[in-house]
Amino acid sequence: MTYNTDFLYDRRTIRKYTQEAVADHLLYDLLKAGCRASTTGNMQVYSIIVTRDDNMKRELAPLHFNQKMVTEAPVLLTFCADFNRFSKWCLLNNADPGYDNFLSFMTAAIDALLVAQTVCIAAEASGLGICYLGTTTYTADKIIEVLKLPKGVVPVTTVTLGWPAGQPDQPDRLPAEAVIHKEVYSDYGDKDIERFYSAKEGREDSRQFIRENNKSTLAQVFTDVRYKKEDNVYFSKILLKVLKDQGFMNQ
Numbered sequence: 001m002t003y004n005t006d007f008l009y010d011r012r013t014i015r016k017y018t019q020e021a022v023a024d025h026l027l028y029d030l031l032k033a034g035c036r037a038s039t040t041g042n043m044q045v046y047s048i049i050v051t052r053d054d055n056m057k058r059e060l061a062p063l064h065f066n067q068k069m070v071t072e073a074p075v076l077l078t079f080c081a082d083f084n085r086f087s088k089w090c091l092l093n094n095a096d097p098g099y100d101n102f103l104s105f106m107t108a109a110i111d112a113l114l115v116a117q118t119v120c121i122a123a124e125a126s127g128l129g130i131c132y133l134g135t136t137t138y139t140a141d142k143i144i145e146v147l148k149l150p151k152g153v154v155p156v157t158t159v160t161l162g163w164p165a166g167q168p169d170q171p172d173r174l175p176a177e178a179v180i181h182k183e184v185y186s187d188y189g190d191k192d193i194e195r196f197y198s199a200k201e202g203r204e205d206s207r208q209f210i211r212e213n214n215k216s217t218l219a220q221v222f223t224d225v226r227y228k229k230e231d232n233v234y235f236s237k238i239l240l241k242v243l244k245d246q247g248f249m250n251q
């Protein structure tokens, strides 16, 4: 058995797209292939909202903090944790759905992310470029309104999709030993942390990041600028309310 992981090693997020359309049949095929991803109990507790309409993109853009890809990409895919459809099927079949709880949200969110990533790999293998949008979980309450998501459905991530306009530099990764543990978790001493992060810290783009943000370490760019505690706490509250309103915190 031979296998080829080159395209996975070569991949990078694509944030700029050409004007070329993504044909319906190609998109449908990628989505269908994505639905072959593993899914809890073969329940398929997810839904995928396809956005192609410019007006819809414009409505969604501020909810993704006006990241340009939202209006520039030919296609936007919003992947949702969805126990609505499955619960309706249960009710129609004299079965009592017990999915109004946090565990069920996690189950459906995991399903949705697995399908998302499988669609992304299929898309990248076809030469398309993708970018995930983490803003989906920040503004899930408003995305629910725009996409008319009923109770039991929560958007968990969005992916922009299109033909790449150029190949940006490939970002770094930590060395594999930094993330792989043999048999049991081997916790990190200060020296390990320094060793694993030194290449990242030494990159010119990291140094530029530090300068631009007026910080003294790269870690501070993350803690003080990009992923701040106050933002995390603020958006957590919104997300917890969404889970309650969508019926996942009843037990």
Ligand SMILES: Cc1cc2nc3c(=O)[nH]c(=O)nc-3n(C[C@H](O)[C@H](O)[C@H](O)COP(=O)(O)O)c2cc1C
Residues within 6 Å of the ligand: 011, 012, 013, 014, 015, 067, 131, 132, 133, 134, 135, 157, 170, 171
């Ligand atoms: C859950 C998730 C959310 C992300 N959100 C954003 C985003 O909102 N905007 C963006 O430009 N990139 C986003 N990305 C892309 C990451 O920034 C990117 O994957 C990372 O910097 C590594 O780059 P690479 O994918 O090119 O290797 C996100 C990625 C993931 C997995």
